[in-house]
Amino acid sequence: MRIIVFGATGMVGQGVLEACLRDEEVTDVLVVGRTPTGRVHPKLRELHHEDFTDFTAVRDQLAGYDACFYCLGTSAAGMKEPDYRVVSYDFPLAAARTLRSVNPRLAFCYVSGAGTDGTGKTRMMWARVKGETENALLEMDPRSFMFRPALIVPLPGTKAKTKTYVALYRVVTPLYPVLRRLMPRYVTTSLLLGQAMLRATRDGAPRRVLETADINALAATRPST
Template identity: 75%
Template sequence: MRIVIFGATGMVGQAVLDTCLRDQQVTDVLVIGRTPTGRVHPKLRELHHTDFTDFTAIQDQLAGYDACFFCLGISAVGMSEADYRVVTYDFTLAAARALLDANPDLTFTYVSGAGTDGSGKSRMMWARVKGETENALLELTPRAFMFRPAFILPLPGTKAKTKSYALLYRVLTPLYPVLRRIAPRYVTTSVQFGHAMLRTARGGVKRGVLDTADINELAASATP
C-alpha cells in the first residue's frame, strides 16, 4: 500500500506515521506538511507545502496512492468560528478533493473527535464544524472514514503540540490503566489507533463513523 499522511508531526500523526513505516504491507509513505518530521526511513518521502487550501502546485505528485490518513487538526480554544473552519473544514476538503481527483478509489480516513455533531445542533462550535467536515467527506466518497477517539494514550516520547492538550495528557496518561478498567469504550492507545487506520485502507470496513470502541475493534482485527 502507498499512504499519504497529513499532520504527521502532531501527537496522533506521529503514531500513525510510525505504524505505517513498521507495517510490511506499506511500501511508500508520503507526508505532506509545513514542518519536517525529523524521520529518516527508506519508505518515507516528505513534501513541503504551505497553502492547504490549494494543492494545484503539487497535484502531479499525488497520483498512485491507496489511502490518506488526515491527522491534521487544531484546538478551537481562542479561535473564531471562521478561522477554525478554514483549518478544520477548508484544509480537509481541499486535500480530499485533490487526492481523490488523482486517485478516485482512495480511502480517506479523517481524525475527528468524540463529541463531534453531524446534526449541526450542538452549541459547541468545534463540534458543529467537525460534524460538517465529516458530512462533506462522507458525501464526497464512499471510502471515507471518520475516527472519533476520546482518550488516546500516546507513544512514549511523543507529545501534543497544543499546550492545553499536552497538560491534559500529562495528567491522564498515568491514569490510563484505571481509565481502561472503568471506561474501556473511551480509551485507546496510539498503537491501536494506527493499526485501526491501516485497517480502513485494507478494505471491508462497513461503518463510516467510528468511535473509540470501534477503533479498538478494528485494531484487534488488523494484521500488524
C-alpha cells in the same frame, strides 16, 4: 500499500505515522506538512507544502497512493468560527478533492473526535464544524471513514507542541493500562488509531463513522486472507 499522512507532527499524527512505518504491508509513506517530522525511515518521504487550501502545485506528487490518513487539526479554544473553519473544514476538503482527482480509489480516513455532531443542532462550534466536514467527506467518497476517538493516549516519546499537552501526556500515558480497564469504550492510543485506519483501508469497516470502541475493535481485527 502507499499512504499519505497529514498532521504527522501532532500528537495523533505521530502515532499514526509510527503505525504505518511498522506495518509490513505499507511500502511508502508520504507526509505532507509545513514542519519536518525529524524522522528518518526507508519508507518515509516528506513533502513540504504551505497552502493547505490549494494543492495544485503538488498535485502530481500526490498520485499513486491507496489511502490518506488526515490527522491535521487544531484546538477551537480562543478561535473565532471563520478561522477555525479554514483549518477544520477548508483544509481537509481541499486535500480530499485533490487526492480523489488523482487517486479515484483512495481511502480517506479523517480524525474528528468524540462529540462531533453531523446534525448541525449543537451549540458547540467545533462539533458543528467538524460535523459539516464529516458530512462533506462522506458524501464525496464511499471509501471515506470518520474516526471519532475520545481520550487518546499518545505514543511514548511523542513531542507535543504546547506546554499544556506536555504536562497532560506525562500524567495520562502511565495511567493508560488503568484507564483502558476502567473506560474501555472511551480510551484508545494514537498507535491503535493508526492500526485501525490501516485495517479500514485494507478490509473496510463495519461502519463509516467509528467511535472509540469501534476503533479499538478494528485495530484488534485479524487481517483478511
